[in-house]
Amino acid sequence: MTLPNFSLDGKVALVTGGSSGIGRAIALTFAEAGADVAVCARHLPALQKVAEEIHTLGKRSLAIQADIGVKANVDSMVDRTTREFGTIDILVNNACATNLHTPLVELCEEDWDIVMDTDLKGYHLCSQAVARLMMEKKKGNIINTSSVSAVKPETLIGAYSMAKAGVAMLTKVLAVELAPYNIRVNAIGPGLVRTGLTEHYWSEPGGLDKIKLSVDHTPLKRLTETRDIAATALFLASDASSSITGHTIFVDGGWLSA
Secondary structure, three states: OOOOOOOOOOOEEEEEOOOOHHHHHHHHHHHHOOOEEEEEEOOHHHHHHHHHHHHHOOOOEEEEEOOOOOHHHHHHHHHHHHHHHOOOOEEEEOOOOOOOOOOHHHOOHHHHHHHHHHHHHHHHHHHHHHHHHHHHHOOEEEEEEOOHHHOOOOOOOHHHHHHHHHHHHHHHHHHHHHHHHOEEEEEEEEOOEOOOOOHHHHOOOOHHHHHHHHHHHOOOOOOEOHHHHHHHHHHHHOHHHOOOOOOEEEEOOOHHHO
16 A cells, blocks of 8 residues: 655645644644745734744745735735745635624624634635636645534634534535536634634633633543644645545544544
């Protein structure tokens, strides 16, 4: 049996939400696997640091400030990446916004729009723009970040849960529509991972108790790390997963199964 090929040599990847946490881990892992990587987020200074880290790994890098909920920003981001690198082989939709500690009956329209524009509409806009390029060359790979919250509702982050459920269905629809063009589309559903998005759990009153409860409920008895998500993304981006499309892989230590 031939060993599976996880190399991304010669590939170009675009990672949204790439300035920290899961996005940064994926971008650096892809660079280590041989890809040139463009990273996108709202805040440029942190992005530039990630781009520098990618460059130190011997790969070309690009930092692009953009709000993926705005079509003009997305079109500009895709255009700049293709002008710099020539193409986009892999798109990782990872940018994220969430509403913290707000019941749905109290959630204002503005906060709802912020979550939906980034976590669902933005994924559609990015996929739409990049898929058109991939369709021309009849090859490509799109990876979306969903969440365990997409299938197990959690209180106080209802809009986020609904957006991530939408991402799971977006993944399935795109996988079917783009399969004739040899474009694969999959999603990753992380469990609790320590990132800027979840940092409040480590500082708020009672937060550490919630973390302990989550770990105790997890069969593997540990939190998921950003490297766990990045390794799964590499598998999905590589030829090792060449027959997998339309699926969400949950990386949660077994939390959903318990």
